[in-house]
Amino acid sequence: MPTILKGKSIVLGVAGSIAAFKAADLASKLTQAGAFVDVVLTRSAQEFVGVATFAGLTHRPVSTGLYESNSELGIDHVALARRADLVLIAPATANILAKLAHGVSDDVLTATVLAGSQPLVIAPAMDANMYGNAATQSNVETLRERGAHFIGPESGRLASGLVGKGRMTEVPDIIGHVRALLGRHGDLAGCRVVVSAGGTEEAIDPVRVLTNRSTGKMGYAVAEAARDRGADVTLIAAPTFLPAPPCVNVVGVASAIEMRDAVQSACSNADLLVMAAAVSDYRPADPADEKIKKTGDDSLNIDLIQNPDIIAGVNGDGLVKVAFAAETTDVIENAGAKLSSKGVDMVVANDVSAADSGFGTDTNAVTFIFPGRDPEPMPLMDKLDVGNALLDRALPLLK
Numbered sequence: 215m216p217t218i219l220k221g222k223s224i225v226l227g228v229a230g231s232i233a234a235f236k237a238a239d240l241a242s243k244l245t246q247a248g249a250f251v252d253v254v255l256t257r258s259a260q261e262f263v264g265v266a267t268f269a270g271l272t273h274r275p276v277s278t279g280l281y282e283s284n285s286e287l288g289i290d291h292v293a294l295a296r297r298a299d300l301v302l303i304a305p306a307t308a309n310i311l312a313k314l315a316h317g318v319s320d321d322v323l324t325a326t327v328l329a330g331s332q333p334l335v336i337a338p339a340m341d342a343n344m345y346g347n348a349a350t351q352s353n354v355e356t357l358r359e360r361g362a363h364f365i366g367p368e369s370g371r372l373a374s375g376l377v378g379k380g381r382m383t384e385v386p387d388i389i390g391h392v393r394a395l396l397g398r399h400g401d402l403a404g405c406r407v408v409v410s411a412g413g414t415e416e417a418i419d420p421v422r423v424l425t426n427r428s429t430g431k432m433g434y435a436v437a438e439a440a441r442d443r444g445a446d447v448t449l450i451a452a453p454t455f456l457p458a459p460p461c462v463n464v465v466g467v468a469s470a471i472e473m474r475d476a477v478q479s480a481c482s483n484a485d486l487l488v489m490a491a492a493v494s495d496y497r498p499a500d501p502a503d504e505k506i507k508k509t510g511d512d513s514l515n516i517d518l519i520q521n522p523d524i525i526a527g528v529n530g531d532g533l534v535k536v537a538f539a540a541e542t543t544d545v546i547e548n549a550g551a552k553l554s555s556k557g558v559d560m561v562v563a564n565d566v567s568a569a570d571s572g573f574g575t576d577t578n579a580v581t582f583i584f585p586g587r588d589p590e591p592m593p594l595m596d597k598l599d600v601g602n603a604l605l606d607r608a609l610p611l612l613k
């Protein structure tokens with residue numbers, strides 16, 4: 215699953231916080247995604263985590279001092295700054311924020327930041343009082359004004375025992391922000407993309423719903439793929455257990471009617487709509503106000519009425535519309551019929567009965583269907599790759 219991280223050079227600065235252990239996971243995940251990760255440890259960071267951990271995880275030398283004779287920094291103290299696509303400091307201490315805000319350059323990390331012109335991403339971690347201190351806040355503001363991108367800190371229980379703002383943002387969220395930043399000038403920069411995801415829920419009574427097996431994975435993957443290519447993404451999400459993708463505007467909905475309203479509103483100024491949600495075709499006509507009780511009868515009838523066809527009803531100036539079609543029989547024929555019945559530019563046919571394909575899986579095998587062209591079957595791919603393949607084909611359709 216190649217992402218925007220593949221082949222990128224990232225300097226990961228680790229400062230002396232109790233959260234430094236999380237940087238090992240960060241280094242590992244970035245490396246696994248194909249990035250070249252040059253870890254820089256401050257002197258204090260080495261009290262918390264060791265060089266061997268990061269060298270082992272990244273398969274690269276770790277920098278700890280400006281005058282190390284065993285690294286290129288011994289002859290060139292700004293070598294890392296020159297080659298990095300992005301500098302990420304996680305965790306960032308109150309001390310490192312103060313040093314950066316004042317242009318101090320007394321170790322590898324501060325020298326790299328001072329000499330570099332690439333995006334600087336900072337994930338602070340500290341005691342809530344340290345973070346709330348006027349000096350720290352002023353340093354954060356100074357760095358923000360100079361263009362640094364702050365991720366967090368989050369509120370929660372801190373190592374100091376306090377509950378407050380100071381926890382380092384979790385690793386997957388940091389990686390999402392980094393991906394968005396690296397992709398900001400991608401081929402969808404300036405495009406507004408709306409994606410729907412998940413299975414809608416139609417109320418039967420206050421405790422029961424009519425829903426389907428969609429997990430939202432496919433729509434979330436399309437949203438992440440578009441974000442990583444620079445798009446401004448709005449994700450209209452029916453209930454799922456998936457974490458919100460960072461740097462995506464997520465609008466939570468439950469029913470088909472709520473989804474229709476949210477999609478229509480988001481599409482008023484969008485360029486591309488991808489309907490990956492599994493929208494219930496029908497909803498209970500008259501949901502009960504109170505929980506339906508079991509009676510002596512063997513059966514219970516619930517009247518259903520048809521939901522609106524969301525994508526067919528959405529109109530936007532120059533809006534390109536892509537519909538997923540989940541089918542279990544006559545996949546290509548059934549999906550192809552939706553091109554005209556829904557008035558869309560492209561249908562992504564999805565045999566949800568096939569192995570490793572469809573609901574809940576991390577992979578999918580789809581066929582792209584366009585008006586007046588032969589269907590284009592794709593091999594089984596990771597859902598992020600399916601999202602990128604979809605966007606590759608939607609891109610030429612965008613005005």
Ligand SMILES: Cc1cc2nc3c(=O)[nH]c(=O)nc-3n(C[C@H](O)[C@H](O)[C@H](O)COP(=O)(O)O)c2cc1C
Nearest residue numbers: 229230231232256258259307308309310339340341
């Ligand atoms: C156990 C322990 C935990 C610490 N955790 C943090 C922390 O989470 N955030 C922080 O800003 N400082 C923390 N400090 C203080 C820093 O380590 C100290 O300010 C140090 O000078 C930071 O150096 P550096 O910014 O060069 O890494 C901690 C200190 C100790 C002894």
